[in-house]
Structures are given as structure tokens and as C-alpha cells.
Amino acid sequence: MLDKQNQLEIWFLTGSQSLYGEEVLLQVAKQSQNVVNSMNESPSTSIRIVWKPVLTTAEDIKKTCMEASSNPNCIGVITWMHTFSPAKMWIAGLNALQVPLLHFHTQINSELPWESLDMDFMNLNQAAHGDREHGHIQARLNLPRKIIAGHESDPQVMSRIGNWIRAAVGWNEAQNLKLARFGDNMRYVAVTDGDKTSAQITLGVSIEAYGINELCAAVDRVAEDSITALVAEYEELYEVSSELVKGGARHSSLRYQAAIEIALEKFLIDGGFSAFTTNFEDLGNLKQLPGLAVQRLMAKGYGFGGEGDWKTSALLRIIKSMTQGLVGGSSFMEDYTYHFGPGEPKVLGAHMLEVCPTITDQRPKCEIHPLGIGGKDDPVRLVFNATPAHGCVVGLMDLGGRFRILSNDIEVVKPDKELKKLPVASAVWKPKPSLALSAESWIFAGGSHHTVLSTSLEIETLNDFANILNIEHLHISDTTVSQSFQDQIKWNGIYFKLSTTS
Ligand code: MN
Numbered sequence: 001m002l003d004k005q006n007q008l009e010i011w012f013l014t015g016s017q018s019l020y021g022e023e024v025l026l027q028v029a030k031q032s033q034n035v036v037n038s039m040n041e042s043p044s045t046s047i048r049i050v051w052k053p054v055l056t057t058a059e060d061i062k063k064t065c066m067e068a069s070s071n072p073n074c075i076g077v078i079t080w081m082h083t084f085s086p087a088k089m090w091i092a093g094l095n096a097l098q099v100p101l102l103h104f105h106t107q108i109n110s111e112l113p114w115e116s117l118d119m120d121f122m123n124l125n126q127a128a129h130g131d132r133e134h135g136h137i138q139a140r141l142n143l144p145r146k147i148i149a150g151h152e153s154d155p156q157v158m159s160r161i162g163n164w165i166r167a168a169v170g171w172n173e174a175q176n177l178k179l180a181r182f183g184d185n186m187r188y189v190a191v192t193d194g195d196k197t198s199a200q201i202t203l204g205v206s207i208e209a210y211g212i213n214e215l216c217a218a219v220d221r222v223a224e225d226s227i228t229a230l231v232a233e234y235e236e237l238y239e240v241s242s243e244l245v246k247g248g249a250r251h252s253s254l255r256y257q258a259a260i261e262i263a264l265e266k267f268l269i270d271g272g273f274s275a276f277t278t279n280f281e282d283l284g285n286l287k288q289l290p291g292l293a294v295q296r297l298m299a300k301g302y303g304f305g306g307e308g309d310w311k312t313s314a315l316l317r318i319i320k321s322m323t324q325g326l327v328g329g330s331s332f333m334e335d336y337t338y339h340f341g342p343g344e345p346k347v348l349g350a351h352m353l354e355v356c357p358t359i360t361d362q363r364p365k366c367e368i369h370p371l372g373i374g375g376k377d378d379p380v381r382l383v384f385n386a387t388p389a390h391g392c393v394v395g396l397m398d399l400g401g402r403f404r405i406l407s408n409d410i411e412v413v414k415p416d417k418e419l420k421k422l423p424v425a426s427a428v429w430k431p432k433p434s435l436a437l438s439a440e441s442w443i444f445a446g447g448s449h450h451t452v453l454s455t456s457l458e459i460e461t462l463n464d465f466a467n468i469l470n471i472e473h474l475h476i477s478d479t480t481v482s483q484s485f486q487d488q489i490k491w492n493g494i495y496f497k498l499s500t501t502s
Helices: 022-041 058-070 087-096 119-124 127-140 155-175 196-202 212-220 224-237 251-271 292-299 310-322 435-444 459-468 482-499
Strands: 009-014 048-051 074-080 101-105 146-149 178-182 206-210 275-277 303-305 330-339 346-350 365-368 380-383 389-398 403-413 426-431 450-454 472-476
Touching: 009 022, 009 058, 022 048, 022 119, 058 074, 058 087, 074 127, 074 155, 087 127, 101 127, 101 155, 146 155, 155 310, 155 459, 178 251, 178 310, 196 206, 196 310, 196 403, 206 212, 212 251, 224 251, 251 292, 251 365, 251 380, 275 310, 292 303, 292 380, 303 310, 310 330, 310 389, 310 450, 310 459, 330 426, 389 426, 389 459, 403 435, 403 459, 426 435, 435 472, 435 482, 459 472, 472 482
Parallel strands: 009 048, 009 074, 074 101, 101 146, 178 206, 178 275, 275 303, 403 472
Antiparallel strands: 330 346, 330 450, 346 426, 365 380, 389 403, 389 450, 403 426
């Protein structure tokens, strides 16, 4: 259920008009097919781009846009005006379009044939003005859109198109995302709460609550032989501590955590859920907080948020879908504690247990330790350090009338010294542009303490995703200046007040 991207398509729409005559239109068709073929060969293209017949009438344009919007496999369209296509013909079609839109401003040739350049060539290769006419109507209609100019032979251009395609994947994921919450949000916490109906209207995510005891009952029903098989898998994949292995004094604790994993995964599959939350304050009859179980389900692609944090859970699932197949990983994360110095300031991020092993190259240790909170049995967890890499942390906040996405470029680094006594998985990072300016900006923006840490997400993809949904995205980077960042938040506040219809 989590891996269905190979069915998805992006439709490529080429605009023209009948005035050119049959011969030119055949060339337009052939050449636009060549563009699509080259784009599909690029390693940046993660979803198949499907060429559609050249559009020359308002009726065909509207029909194709409506088909793109109703076909469940079509997650976006790319438009290109190889020749001139009067843009009034596109009004009805673009207004009917319900999928993300990329305007690719390109040409069949990269180089001009200077010496053989004649009027036939000029007649055929008119994107320089044809696409400006097309862009005008997109601007008049004020459509959420991305414009990329350049030639498909340029890897930079294809990388940007690839980033947008991944954003369209995220949009499609959000539209179809079902999230299961076990219990409510942690009591009294502000930032993890929010308006779930607004989230469904804005993002498409359906957020559904279940009593934790439904899961407890399912855990108790798990067959012993399936637990034995899963425990064998643990012993193969992880450094399982001697007290937890078969014959060890606390082996039954490992078996219980395996039963949680089996029951939880079945619950999610049966219900069509791709993200979930737990709450350590509300574990019902569960004997342990799900630790190892949650870590493994995140590694399989599920979204997760602790303490009932459905926003971060949904965001993690969306980011995992947008980064599928890329190097690195993405995890639920929490800014935990700081190293102000000596040396370069750093953040140590972790959670009580639930950090996803996709952000490490280490072979995780599987251990059991007391939780010190919640009054339950000691939970089994994976322990590791995140592998050094470029990355980002991303938060999603409900501001009351709208949502805000906040991101920060980071450099995941090695801990200064070995974390010999830390009994949970962790990541240490240097936030850009500095710990002080990052933290001041993040806090000024009302950013959450829960985030998604990703070492595979491109910020351009996140930005495209936010633009598709008309959600604010604030990005803290090497070039962030405190006053400008705060001014941007104030100006954006006015924009979103004026642009919000309700
Ligand atoms: Mn937390």
C-alpha cells in the first residue's frame, strides 16, 4: 500500500493552434514526444511523464484538463507552448484543472542553427513568445504554478523538474492520506494540537481517532509463531542485547514489542492508514510504549508523531513519499537539548524512543531501558546515532486560520564525544546559519519542537509542495537575516489574511 508510485503519471500537454497547418503540427507532435522521451530518460524523473496529443482548440484543452483532474493516476500536468497557442483557449481548461501545474518553458533545440536559420525554423520554434502568452493567462488566473525555463539536456533543469514532480507526489499523497490516532494529544500541549477539519480541507489528510484498547486487544491476539519469526528478523538486523535474545532474562519484553509491531502494522494495513500517532499518557492495557515497533514502521514508510502529534506524523509520511528512492532518510524528531560550546554550537535531537533508523548507516543496537515516565514496563528500542549528512528539519504548525510550514537547513554531524549513556537513538546537528539565529527565527515563527528531520529532502521540493497547496513556507538557511525573516512573517500574515476566503 505504501509503495504505489509506479502507477502514477504526469501528463505533458503541448499547446499550438490550427493556423500552422498539418505539416507543422506533425512536427510539433513529433518534437514534443522527443522532449518527453528525453525527460523520461533523466535520472531525476521519478514518475513517468505521459505525452498527450497536441492541443489546438479550447474544447480539447478543457477536455484534457478535466481528464487529467479525474484520472486517479495523473498527479500533475506539464504545459509547453512549442508554437503560439492563443491563451484565451486555455482559460476554461486551466480553470478546470485540479492537479499541480508546471509550465516548462523550453525549446526542442538547445543551440540556434545560426547559419541555416530561416523562416521555417522561426515558424516552428516560437516558445520564447508562445510561452509568454501562456504564462500571461496563468498569471491572470492566479493559478498555483511552477515555471521552469531551460533545456531538458541540462541536468540542473531536469533536477528542478524532478523536485517539482516529487512535490506533486507529496500533494497526491496528502490528498489520499489516512492517519490513525491512538488516543488524543498530550494534555495541555499547544503546538501538537490543531484543527483536523482544516487539515483535511487544506491538505486532504483524513485524521481518525481510535481507542488504544482496540490495539491492545489486537496485540493479545498475535500468534506466537509470527512473533518468533519477527524476533528472528530482529536478531539478524540488529545488535540485540544479551538480555533480550532468546534465552535471555528479558526475552519476553522483546516478544511483546514484536507483538505490538505485528498488531499495529495489521491495523494500519486493514484500515488503509499510512500514518499514525501514539500518546504515552494514554496506553490503556499496553504493557510497553511502542518503541522498536514504531521505529520499524517508520522505516517501512509510515508517518509517525509522538504525543498525538498528527501534523508531524502526516508531514513525515508526505516527506517519505516525496523522497522515495533517494539517498538518506527521514525521521520523526524533537529538538531535545543544546551544546552551546566550547566549539561550534549544536542541537542534540532525539525522542523518548521513536527515531527512524533510515537516518543512520549504523547497525542499530536493540536494547531495553526504563522510560522514567508513564509508569509502564520498560520498552524495547533501537539505539543509534544519525549519520553525518546535509539535511533539514521541517515543522508544520496550525496558526488558527491557516497552516505554516517552517524549515531549517542543517548539517548532521558526529557527536563531539561518544554518547555512552544515552539509551535512545539521536541526531546531532549544526543548524544554519547558526544555532542562535536558527533558534531565534524558529521560535519567532512559532515553530514546533517536533519536526521531521530529513537527509534526503530538497528544500525546492518542500517549497513547491507548499506552493501547490498555498501554504506558507518559511525557510531558515545560510542567508537568513533576522530582521528580514521577521518582516517576511509580518508581510505573509497580511497576504494570507487577504487571500483566505473564509
Ligand atoms: Mn515529544
